[in-house]
Amino acid sequence: MSKQDLFDEIEAERDWLTDVSEQLWENPEVALQEHDSAALLQDALREEGFTVESGVAGIDTAFVARYGDDEPVVGTMGEFDALPGMSQAAKAEREPIAEGAPGHGCGHNLFGTGSLAGAVAVKRAIERGDAEGSVVYLGTPAEEVGAGKVYMIQDGAFDDVDAVVSWHPDWINAPNKGSCLAVDSFSIEFTGETAHAAAAPEAGRSALDGVQLLGTGIEYMREHVADAVRIHYVVTEGGQAANIVPEEAAMEVMVRAPDRDSVETVSDRVRDAAEGAALMSGTDVDVTQTTGMYGVLPNYALADSIRANMDAAEFPLTEEQEAFAAELKETLDDPSYAGVPPERRDAAADSAMFTDPIDAPDEDATGSYSTDSGDVSWTVPLGRFRAATWPAGTPAHSWQAVAAGKDLGTAAMLFAGKVVAGSLYDLLTDEELLAEARAEFEERKGDREYESPLPEDADPYELTDR
Template identity: 40%
Template sequence: MDIIKEVEKLIEKKRNELTQISDQIWEYAETRFEEYKSAQLICDMLEKEEFTLRTHIANLETGFIGSYGHGYPIIAILGEYDALTGLSQRDKCAVADPVKKNGNGHGCGHNLLGVGSLAAALAVKEYLKEKNVPGTVRYYGCPAEESGYGKTYMVREGFFQDVDVAFSWHPATVNGVMHTSSNAVMQATFKFKGRSSHAAASPHLGRSALDAVELMNIGVNYMREHMIDEARVHYAITNSGGISPNVVQAEAEVMYLIRAPKPSQVKELYERVVKIAKGAALMTETQMEQQIQGACANLIPNQTMEQLMHKQMMQINLAEVKQEEIAFAKAIYESTSAEDKEAAKKQVGSLLDRALADHPVFNQIAPMSKNVSFMTGSTDVADVSWNVPTAQCVTATWAYATPFHTWQAVAQGKTEYAHDAMLLAGKAIAATAIEMIENQELISQAKQELEDRLEGESYECLVPSHIQPPNYSESEEEDYSVV
């Protein structure tokens, strides 16, 4: 069996249906834990394709598993479909032009990600069906990757315990295989409660929750000098206590993301941030409540699987990009800042930079690095990778130099080259999965590599067991820890 040709045929047969689903999810642009219509659309396709569905897994309203086949090996393919707030943008438009002011948009391309993974799952299913061989393919519908980390809950609740290998991918500006680690992260909300009063007539009677938030932020800023270089701490004031300066703010809230290369380092930093919050509450005579909103570990690479995926990717026919698509990609490239262009140039080098500036749709497969790179961002794919050998690729859904989480990324979400790249990812994942089903010694090698890389460490979920994902269809009070 020529795996590549077979996979290409299987996926191309469903191209129109898959691109329509991706475009519809782009239109829905639903954010963390609220991806109701997007999840249902993928579930409908899986059900149509004879997959057995389990919904609302791990207490996730928009989390699900579609399963086909029987027995081992069990192949997990991870799909995401959440959008970002504030990134509404018209498609195929090379200037910032929101469809809806402050609306949502797929600035990380998860409309493509979820459907590229779906394409892979469908192709593996067809292989299992036609060959009538033992094996199970599962599509994991994973909500809230951007903020909330749905996969972490799935791992914590045991939904990957029997999986042999897992695959994912991500939209990008190049085609290649990820050989990288990442920062672990904890996300937490800090609420301060004080006492309102007239800011001029009786300021001495008020206790400002906003002052507490500001003092906390100052304290964390001073902490930055005394933490490891790779760590990152970000915050956003999510409730400033109102818009009346003549009223002492009785309530205020700030959300923090705390990142570091190892989960133990993240936990240590989080505990320091909590102490700072307590100090801010003491200084302002306010009450502080904190809650972990989500977390994920650091990514564990698997070279056994990644080298195999790279080999498969090199054999896949890359689609030719039409001239009008290249023209649009060039317009997007020109819309990016000089700083974005310079950052992209540092990644690819001067020679390739000049070629991509003229033809900004990457049309080759990048060589695979022998050394593990480090990603300062975070992904909940990491929690899967601690428990199951995991491989990921990236494909060029966006023009060269397109920054993640921008209107430019949203604008390209329905282009033909984005669709081609989405299906390229699906083909790479499917071909690699089928190769591992046919040669199960590769699965054993991947498992051994994971064990070696962990060096005796075991997985510990950073989200405490009493914390559950939010259910937005229900009106429940969130579980906060009062300090």
């Protein structure tokens, strides 16, 4: 069997895959409420002959679909949650379908379906006897509120998987070789004594004082942390009226750094500062960790295999799609081409869709974002790439990204499916590649064993209450 046969398999399913992706786009569901979306993908996998385990890690919409009993086990991940308030028609002008309703501003309808395409093509290769091993599709919900995958890891969903190849919509076709920031998030609540602020202030203990003192503590702390550490906070509750001493006040704090150890050290200092603020203000404090994630461990062996598959797979953009992309691109206010190397920026600026595969633009770089894929990359060798879903220069979480997600983005979805399929097939048929990916994973991990960054009693459903 040739690589082209694998790609043709996906092209032959173009109508079916487009229909799945379109159904997800038409019915956008936000994090942890992706019931119809998860069901649609699970049904498709079941019908194809995968065994599906749903409700993984106590999350209704998390699932693992598996085909095969042999080793090695290769996997891909599909996200499918939408963003609140991002409703938008598939038009080159701002026009919500339903004001305030969710929309697929991050292209996860395509993400979930592209990975489905890849898993199905590999499954059929195994079924025909063209490859030996098993393939899993990990349905990973709640990416937009973080940590869905962390719960799935905790539950052992990745335990027997040897390597994972995954992607994300973007406006370039490139593998990832970069890392990103590890993070901890906290919800911190102070409780004081309410009193009339003029008549009996001595009887009151202001919860807002606790919040402000912790904020001040964090400001002083900034000077004494490593340069790369970031601490952000907002006040989520500050009292009812100026003449009432606030009984309740709360804040949300995030700590980020390139390495997990720094995050944990600074997080401990934030916890101490919260205790100090409570002592100073005569209040009680309750610190709840709401999320925790690792930074990404890149895997160059997998990234290089992905890059080779990008050159082999064609990008099936139609003339109509290209014309719509040009129209949509016109609406971008100030497109940034910083995502590609300087010598390619003019080419990107001149194209409606920038579909030429490029080398990883983020080699050795640390992106200023966090993702629960970081935890996956510490659990199993993970290859990641981006596919040109949106017109060149389109930011994620924009109405243009939603507009592109219905029809235009299906070209990237099919392309991504081929690249996932090609890379997983390589892993099943080329022992050396898998060994290399594993060796690199072990080397980059070093002595640090992955430990879940979430507290033991963490509840995934608390994520949506924030």
